Amino acid sequence: MNSLSVKEKDSAYVAHTYGRFNLEITSGKGSLCYDENGKEYIDLGTGIAVNTFGFCDEQWVKAVTKQASAFQHTSNLYYHKPGADLAEMLCEKTGMKKVFFSNSGAEANECAIKVARKYGELNKGEGCTKILTLRNSFHGRTLTTLAATGQDTFHKDFLPLTEGFDYVEAGNIEELNEKASQKDVCAIMFEVVQGEGGVLPLSWEFVKEIEKVSKKYDLLMICDEVQIGNGRSGKLYGYMNFDITPDVVSTAKGLAGGLPLGATLLGEKVENIFNPGMHGSTFGANPVAAAGALSILSRLDDTLLEDVKKKSDYIVKELNGAEGIKSVSGMGLMLGIETEKPAKEVVNALLEKGVIVLTAKTKVRLLPALNIPFELLEKAVALIKECVK
Numbered sequence: 001m002n003s004l005s006v007k008e009k010d011s012a013y014v015a016h017t018y019g020r021f022n023l024e025i026t027s028g029k030g031s032l033c034y035d036e037n038g039k040e041y042i043d044l045g046t047g048i049a050v051n052t053f054g055f056c057d058e059q060w061v062k063a064v065t066k067q068a069s070a071f072q073h074t075s076n077l078y079y080h081k082p083g084a085d086l087a088e089m090l091c092e093k094t095g096m097k098k099v100f101f102s103n104s105g106a107e108a109n110e111c112a113i114k115v116a117r118k119y120g121e122l123n124k125g126e127g128c129t130k131i132l133t134l135r136n137s138f139h140g141r142t143l144t145t146l147a148a149t150g151q152d153t154f155h156k157d158f159l160p161l162t163e164g165f166d167y168v169e170a171g172n173i174e175e176l177n178e179k180a181s182q183k184d185v186c187a188i189m190f191e192v193v194q195g196e197g198g199v200l201p202l203s204w205e206f207v208k209e210i211e212k213v214s215k216k217y218d219l220l221m222i223c224d225e226v227q228i229g230n231g232r233s234g235k236l237y238g239y240m241n242f243d244i245t246p247d248v249v250s251t252a253k254g255l256a257g258g259l260p261l262g263a264t265l266l267g268e269k270v271e272n273i274f275n276p277g278m279h280g281s282t283f284g285a286n287p288v289a290a291a292g293a294l295s296i297l298s299r300l301d302d303t304l305l306e307d308v309k310k311k312s313d314y315i316v317k318e319l320n321g322a323e324g325i326k327s328v329s330g331m332g333l334m335l336g337i338e339t340e341k342p343a344k345e346v347v348n349a350l351l352e353k354g355v356i357v358l359t360a361k362t363k364v365r366l367l368p369a370l371n372i373p374f375e376l377l378e379k380a381v382a383l384i385k386e387c388v389k
């Protein structure tokens, strides 16, 4: 054994794809976690919207360990209860008809893209496979979901990307109508709140226009709910704030409360689009991850969601107009703060004070656990106000 520290080992052996902050997390409970020196932090990042009920939530740990000691995995050649129960729960809670399980947001979107292409070919004619996405969107890091991502900075080192995408400016109704009317378009995919793009909600008017053109031109409406989904918006899924019925919903991040799980929900138009052999995933609906998701999803009820809204209102009220803050954007417990100081500086100052926050573009981004205790939130918000001055 050598005696490198974790940080030294990481930089020696782990591919340098991440600009890490100077923090090693060694344990956590709820919305608190600890570093290697025992220093305590209030976590407002939840591993980028993943730990829905914080670290090591008791019910979640129980559900996951129970399943891990019954059986941890079986292939998708056989049936298992956690997967079937979870698909049923997702469909009952959303009105969608079928679920395809994978392991990540990118994969959930890949499935959505496959669905759209197949739908276009079947219903609109050969070659009708183009998908519209929004500029400034983020849909993942595989070559196809990168192509779907409407930000050149993510594309530039990895050309050529998958063909078949075109981009519309969020809010530009004229451009939307013009591009949606093209003969080869089969779907439009969007985040109702652009997360990585800077925590920017779409306007009600624009979402309604997407709904309108989707009907008019028979396009699938695909909602990427990887970040805003699973209760974070104050509704179970973000699209529910806009009173629309998508044809496809992709989600991941917070779905299983800290285990890798992606899901692509299929509505009426596309529920039977796949036949055996057309798509698959070795780990999809892994029983342990599915047990974790059942524990999370079953608790995202009206009381919890009301609480998410209350906490959101509290944060917005405290931070909007505070000294050093230019604006607050977002929805529910997915908020972006435009600060006078550079965001990175604020993040580091907060780490110093024992609060973990994220960035999105030039903003400070908050993605706290949905059940963060109010006292901790108050404490963290007071420290944010101190650090942005």
Ligand SMILES: *Cc1c(COP(=O)(O)O)cnc(C)c1O
Pocket: 103, 104, 105, 106, 107, 109, 138, 139, 140, 141, 191, 195, 196, 224, 225, 226, 227, 252, 253
């Ligand atoms: C994070 C994210 C993804 C990608 O998810 P991965 O699990 O990292 O593949 C896709 N879409 C949105 C909106 C995201 O926030």
